[in-house]
Amino acid sequence: MTKQIAIIGGGPAGLMAAEVLSAAGHAVTVYEAMPTFGRKFLLAGKSGLNITHSEDFSSFAERFGNASPRLRPALEAFTPDDVRAWAAGLGTETFVGTSGRVFPKAMKASPLLRAWLRRLEAQGVTLSTRHRWVGFAENGYRFETPEGPVTVRPDAALLALGGASWPRLGSDAAWVPWLRDKGIVIADLRPANCGFDVAWSEAFRERFAGEPLKSVSTTSGAGIFPGEFVVSKHGIEGSLVYAHSAALRDRLVAEGRAALTVDLTPGRTAERLARDLARQDAKASFSNRLRKGAGLEGVKAALLRELVPDASRMAPQELAEQIKALQIPVLRPRPIAEAISSAGGIAWSDLDENYMLKPLTGLFAAGEMLDWEAPTGGYLLTACLATGRSAAHGLGAWLDSQ
Numbered sequence: 001m002t003k004q005i006a007i008i009g010g011g012p013a014g015l016m017a018a019e020v021l022s023a024a025g026h027a028v029t030v031y032e033a034m035p036t037f038g039r040k041f042l043l044a045g046k047s048g049l050n051i052t053h054s055e056d057f058s059s060f061a062e063r064f065g066n067a068s069p070r071l072r073p074a075l076e077a078f079t080p081d082d083v084r085a086w087a088a089g090l091g092t093e094t095f096v097g098t099s100g101r102v103f104p105k106a107m108k109a110s111p112l113l114r115a116w117l118r119r120l121e122a123q124g125v126t127l128s129t130r131h132r133w134v135g136f137a138e139n140g141y142r143f144e145t146p147e148g149p150v151t152v153r154p155d156a157a158l159l160a161l162g163g164a165s166w167p168r169l170g171s172d173a174a175w176v177p178w179l180r181d182k183g184i185v186i187a188d189l190r191p192a193n194c195g196f197d198v199a200w201s202e203a204f205r206e207r208f209a210g211e212p213l214k215s216v217s218t219t220s221g222a223g224i225f226p227g228e229f230v231v232s233k234h235g236i237e238g239s240l241v242y243a244h245s246a247a248l249r250d251r252l253v254a255e256g257r258a259a260l261t262v263d264l265t266p267g268r269t270a271e272r273l274a275r276d277l278a279r280q281d282a283k284a285s286f287s288n289r290l291r292k293g294a295g296l297e298g299v300k301a302a303l304l305r306e307l308v309p310d311a312s313r314m315a316p317q318e319l320a321e322q323i324k325a326l327q328i329p330v331l332r333p334r335p336i337a338e339a340i341s342s343a344g345g346i347a348w349s350d351l352d353e354n355y356m357l358k359p360l361t362g363l364f365a366a367g368e369m370l371d372w373e374a375p376t377g378g379y380l381l382t383a384c385l386a387t388g389r390s391a392a393h394g395l396g397a398w399l400d401s402q
C-alpha cells in the first residue's frame with residue numbers, strides 16, 4: 001500500500017526530501033506555512049545564489065565545524081558536483097566564480113525553483129501552502145490553515161523548518177519548544193554569518209556608515225582572511241566579517257569580549273611602513289603623513305583615529321604596529337533576524353544516522369534546523385540539499401522496514 005508522508009517546511013531541504021520520496025513512489029505532501037515555497041532560497045538568489053563550492057571535497061567537507069563528521073556521509077552521497085548536475089537537470093547551468101564559489105549562470109534562484117516545483121508536481125507531490133504546523137497531536141501533526149485547523153496522521157514525517165534567521169521569510173523557529181517538550185535536545189539558535197555591533201562615536205557613524213574598507217586583511221580565531229567589509233551604522237558587516245562571525249561570537253560568550261584585528265596595509269610589512277612613516281615631514285599634518293606615508297585616507301584613516309585616539313602622537317614604529325593590527329572591539333552579534341544563517345538546532349545525539357529523531361520514531365529532520373553551521377560559500381545550501389536527501393533515504397528505508 002502507498003505510504004503517506006508529510007514533509008513540513010518547503011525550503012531547499014524539504015523540497016529535496018520530497019523529490020527523493022516521491023521518486024520512490026510514496027505519496028508525499030509538503031506543508032508550507034507561507035503562501036509560496038522557498039522564500040529564503042529566492043532571497044539567496046538576490047545575491048546570485050551561491051549554490052555550492054568547487055574546492056576539493058576533503059576541504060569542503062571540513063567546513064561544518066564539529067558537525068563535519070556527522071554531515072560527511074550526506075555530503076559524500078550528494079557532493080558539490082552532484083549539486084551542479086542536479087541544477088543542470090532542472091535547466092540551471094552553473095559556473096565557478098573567481099573565488100571558487102559556484103553560481104547559476106542566471107545569477108538567480110527563481111528559474112531553478114520554478115522548474116523544481118513543476119517537477120515535484122509532475123512526480124505527484126502535493127504542495128500545500130498556508131499550512132502552518134502548530135504542534136503535535138495524538139499520533140499526528142496539527143496545522144493551522146485559512147480554512148481552519150487540520151490534523152494529519154501520516155505514516156512518517158520529515159521536518160525541514162529551517163533555522164531562525166530572516167523569520168519574516170517563514171523560518172521562525174517556533175518549533176523549538178515543541179520538540180524540547182518531547183525531550184529532544186536543541187542547542188540554542190544563535191546568529192551565524194552575521195554582522196556585529198561596535199560602539200562607534202556619533203561623528204564616525206554619521207560620516208562613514210555604509211563605507212567599504214577595501215583591500216584589508218582581517219584576523220580572528222577563525223584565521224587570516226583578505227577582502228573588504230563595510231562600516232554600518234551599528235558596527236561592521238559584509239562577507240569578510242561573516243567569515244569571522246562564529247569565532248567572534250563564541251569568544252564573546254567565552255570571554256565577554258572580542259575584537260576583529262584589521263591590517264589596513266596588508267601589502268607592506270610593519271618595518272617598511274614604519275620607515276615610510278618616518279620619512280614624512282614631522283611638521284606636516286597627521287592626515288598628510290598618513291596619506292603619504294601609509295596610503296591611508298578616507299574611511300581607513302578615520303577608522304584608525306576612531307580606534308586609536310592618540311595615533312597622531314605616536315612614533316612611526318608604534319603607529320605602524322597599530323595600522324597593521326587595528327583592533328575593532330565588537331560588542332555583540334547583530335540580531336539573529338538579520339543573520340544569513342543560524343547556528344544551533346537539533347542535537348546530533350538525538351538523531352540517528354538516518355536522520356530520525358531517536359525519541360520520536362517515524363519523525364525525521366533535515367536542513368538548517370539541525371545543529372551545524374558553516375561559512376558562506378555555498379556550504380549552507382549544499383548541506384541543506386544533502387541532508388534533505390539523506391533524511392529522505394533514511395525515512396524510505398525506515399518505512400520499508402515496518
Ligand SMILES: Cc1cc2nc3c(=O)[nH]c(=O)nc-3n(C[C@H](O)[C@H](O)[C@H](O)COP(=O)(O)OP(=O)(O)OC[C@H]3O[C@@H](n4cnc5c(N)ncnc54)[C@H](O)[C@@H]3O)c2cc1C
Pocket residue numbers: 008009010011012013014031032033034037038039040041043044045047048049050051052131132133134160161162163165166169170171172173174175339340341366367368369377378379380381382384
Ligand atoms: C540573505 C540570505 C542569503 C543567503 N545566501 C546564500 C547563498 O548564497 N548560499 C547558500 O548556500 N546559502 C545562502 N543562504 C542560506 C540558505 O538560504 C539557508 O541555509 C537555506 O535556505 C536553509 O534551507 P532549509 O530548507 O533548511 O530552511 P529554509 O530555507 O528556511 O526553509 C524552511 C521552510 O519551512 C517553513 N516553515 C517554518 N516553520 C514552519 C511551520 N511551523 N509550518 C510550516 N512551514 C514552516 C518556512 O516558511 C520555510 O519555507 C542565505 C540566507 C540568507 C538569509
